[in-house]
Amino acid sequence: MTTTAIEIFGDCAPGFEPVKAAFERNFSEHGEVGGAVAVTIDGESKVDLWGGYADKARSRAWERDTIVNVYSTTKGMAALCGHILADRGELDFDAPVTKYWPEFGQAGKEEMPVRYLFSHQAGLPVIDKKLPPGASLDWDMMCAALAEQAPVWEPGTKQGYHTATFGFLVGEVVRRISGKSIGTFLRDEVTGPLNADFLIGFGPEQDFRVADMLQAAPPADMSDLPPIAQAMVDPTSLTARSFSIAPPKPGVDVNHREYRAAESPSGNGHGTARALARIYGALSRGGEVDGVRLLSAAAIERARVEQVGGKDETLLMKTRRSLGYMLPVTEQGDVRGPESFGHAGMGGSLGYADPERKLGFGYVMNQMWTTTLSNPDPRAQGLVAAVHESLGR
Secondary structure: OOOOOOOEEEEEOOOOHHHHHHHHHHHHOOOOOEEEEEEEEOOEEEEEEEEEEOOOOOOOEOOOOOEEEOEOOHHHHHHHHHHHHHHOOOOOOOOEHHHOOHHHOOOOOOOOEHHHHHOOOOOOOOOOOOOOOOHHHOHHHHHHHHHHOOOOOOOOOOOOOOOOOHHHHHHHHHHHHHOOOHHHHHHHHHHHHHOOOEEEOOOHHHHHHEOOOEOOOOOOOHHHOOHHHHHHOOOOOHHHHHHOOOOOOOOOOOOOHHHHHOOOOOOEEEEOHHHHHHHHHHHHOOOEEOOEEOOOHHHHHHHHOOOEEEEOOOOOOEEEEOOOOEOOOHHHOOOOOOOOEEEEOOOOOEEEEEOOOOEEEEEEEOEOOOOEOOEOOOHHHHHHHHHHHHHOO
């Protein structure tokens, strides 16, 4: 996949030229339409680059403050909200969910600990109840359905990505404790104090600066698809059901106003690469940056300790998870440092912290990538490798 080169805007500190070169290659060699990458080291911005276009017609330039849907990269922000409450002593990961959300204690879930919601061990990646079109954007309906849902495996015995349910499970606990929706909590406790441009749910006043998500073309060779993509073809599979917990409302897609207005912290966060790098940059240096403390050092250690590893029942591949974060799986091409923790999003985006390097990283884009066995997405990992090259380790 090759496209013409485009102009790159922003700042790149001396020594980080490999990152700019990798970002340029995403456009010239890997079909990037629009995107941004940002890197902080010990709280200082080293890379803040953007370029390309915010729409399919390539009529709107990607600007410094363009925001874009980052799908599951949002989950890292949702997890952070829970860790802030735990750090304050308001949330106990070992307490039953029913301590905070009494209605959750149905269908054998009375004693399920909160930590299983964060580590994807709850057995709740799907909803059996038939839901109406558009239900996945209705907070109360989704939480009521999850409270009624019986686990599809014995909680704690397996792990499986809670693709579309994680945000409601974690977000409802945050709401019950704080009295705030997770979008409001994130704004009040994280993005507002840090001046980080990341939103979960927003009004039409922001639409002018939102990049449209562009779906990837289907692969020519269906036999080249990884197991997860092959499972998606079967609508009865756990994989397919986890991605589609309710039918979409006709005419409402990820670029629709109704989708953007909803608070769906499994996957509809919108933000900049700069915001991801700033937030994760704070977490990479003990929880504080520029006088703003998000978490204590002890809370960060708790957040990044591996809880489970091995086969993921939903994604059908090996994963490693802490309390809400993805940990590196090197044999699958993840070149992040061994101490890293963060979250990626469907189609390509990535945000993470690397405490060893005091590194905060953010990459966002609007052209989604369909990964095949012979053609994994090179963009985010190419940028990460370039960061390591710039640091000389």
